[in-house]
Amino acid sequence: MQQVDGSIRLGAGGGAGAVTAKAGVQRYIVDAFGASLVEPWLAAHADVSRCVLLGASCGANIADYVARKAVEAGKLLDPVKVVAQVLMYPFFIGNVPTQSEIKLANSYFYDKPTCLLAWKLFLPEEEFSLDHPAANPLVPGRGPPLKCMPPTLTVVAEHDWMKDRAIAYSEELRKVNVDARSLNTRTQSMSLQHLISCSRRRKLRPVPRILLYGQEVYIFSRT
Numbered sequence: 001m002q003q004v005d006g007s008i009r010l011g012a013g014g015g016a017g018a019v020t021a022k023a024g025v026q027r028y029i030v031d032a033f034g035a036s037l038v039e040p041w042l043a044a045h046a047d048v049s050r051c052v053l054l055g056a057s058c059g060a061n062i063a064d065y066v067a068r069k070a071v072e073a074g075k076l077l078d079p080v081k082v083v084a085q086v087l088m089y090p091f092f093i094g095n096v097p098t099q100s101e102i103k104l105a106n107s108y109f110y111d112k113p114t115c116l117l118a119w120k121l122f123l124p125e126e127e128f129s130l131d132h133p134a135a136n137p138l139v140p141g142r143g144p145p146l147k148c149m150p151p152t153l154t155v156v157a158e159h160d161w162m163k164d165r166a167i168a169y170s171e172e173l174r175k176v177n178v179d180a181r182s183l184n185t186r187t188q189s190m191s192l193q194h195l196i197s198c199s200r201r202r203k204l205r206p207v208p209r210i211l212l213y214g215q216e217v218y219i220f221s222r223t
Helices: 023-033 040-045 058-077 099-103 112-122 163-175 188-201
Strands: 002-004 007-010 019-022 051-056 082-088 152-157 180-185 204-206 210-212 215-217 220-222
Touching: 051 058, 058 082, 099 163, 152 163, 163 180
Parallel strands: 051 082, 082 152, 152 180
Antiparallel strands: 002 007, 007 019, 204 220, 210 215
8 A cells, every 4th residue: 555646545456457536535544533444432342243234225235235245254353254234125137127216216315317327326327237246136146155244134215216126135144044125215315224123122222323325323322
């Protein structure tokens, strides 16, 4: 890793494969956790052998991607272990449209053209495909095998046009004996409130939320 002209460059040398990121990204990390990059509360209370990944919308795609990479890494991550993931109205899509994608494509929060634009902006131009592994969790050949994935709770919203693919992902996980459940809520905001409500009934104490990729993440610990 090198710092050149105010930017952080990752990779060997300055070839085409190098990835450049603004130095401000590092500054935000330092602002959040201090120069040591250690968050005191997590260091004192967290059990890193029982990590649960949670993401909402595009954050759910990130959570699923990280979970897959954690499975592939295996013991290389010890003592860190991902034991479950929560995917809240994930931003999944694919070349073959589902019923909800057809029925709800032009209504409610955003339409299909807006979603396609988001994926075109996100994916490299030469790799653009609605069946890209980052977009479609059920694309053939995407590793690791689904049977290796951690227990998964998938939350969908009633009028989310992407909900059918998220539900299909949950169903495919169950077919290979992964503890995978889906929760269909009327609104997106209620889904997070439901999770917080469940935590209170089980006597879990929420600590101050943090932001990850613009998404609010709550961490719970037993009282």
